[in-house]
Amino acid sequence: MKITIDQKQFERLIDYHQIKKRIRLIGIQLNVTYENQHPVFIGVLNGCFMFMADLMKQIHIACELSFVKLASYTGTERQARVKELIGLEMDLAGRDVVIVEDVVDSGNSLKHTLDIIRAQQPRSVAVCTLLLKPDALVHQFDNIAYVGFEIANDFVIGYGLDYNGAGRTFPDIYRETRG
Template sequence: MMSHNERMKITINHKQFERIIDYSQIKKRIRLIGIQLNLAYENQHPIFIGVLNGCFMVMADLMKQIHIASEISFIKLSSYEGTARRDRVSELIGLDHNLEGRDVIVVEDIVDTGHSLKHTLDAIYAQNPASVAVCTLLLKPNALQHTFDNIAYVGFEIDNEFVVGYGLDYQGLGRTLPDIYREIPPGP
């Protein structure tokens, strides 16, 4: 259940969220990242790999800015269900391209702890690509538990807060919001 009010706050399943990044800012950042990618990969033929479910909005807007020869694929991570630790990732679903010798650009909606990104990269590196760069709309530098030297394109760095919108969800809701909202902690 979702509801809006006038001050750009929303409620999803009894949690309050406030807007922190609006869609016009997101579009500007993605346009700039697209320009950078077009230049960096001008004479290559990269494959963009989107990590579902969250990346679908970023991927759609980003690919509208890409004017070089490229391919697109999507993967999904399935986490172990029923365990207390949700940071254990079981497998990558849908990696159906041969990545050997390819320039790969991984597209994420958000990198927080980095557990799922590390799992994704391990699976990609196992195929011996020529290069791997990570493009993420949101990065939580204070939440990272892994070190990455290839997060090359970042839309926005945010604090270690829970966010929804623009592909990100809370209990399945909020993914279709065009803006990004952060959770407002409950009052005392």
């Protein structure tokens, strides 16, 4: 199936049923890892909202939720500078933190988020991302512990990810086609 947004063509990359299965498995891992803790899940908006909502339905341990809102894209272009639109409003000192990301590509926004969180001296920080683009990474991370899917360095939309505000509500994930 193909879709068009602003003269850009996109083709289906990952079906919603595959996404749901993978989220169920990640949820099991998180429940086991944090069984006797009380972690804080911090979602990075806007892109994580669908992933985080479905993930939290699989979490059956005591936990808390919070969000930050960052901007790192203009259209399909990644920006080197990350803008913080909504900051973290929670004390994380001594806490176990799980950052929930929609996609880690260059890693600029993840690095920004990690810097903010580490400044509060949490006990532990793990990253849970639906999509990881290993070929796009410009930073090294040792705490990306939960990955839904590794994908090529394609621009993707759907399941919370957008192109200029459009495409977030598609249940599947689509990649931009060339030509």
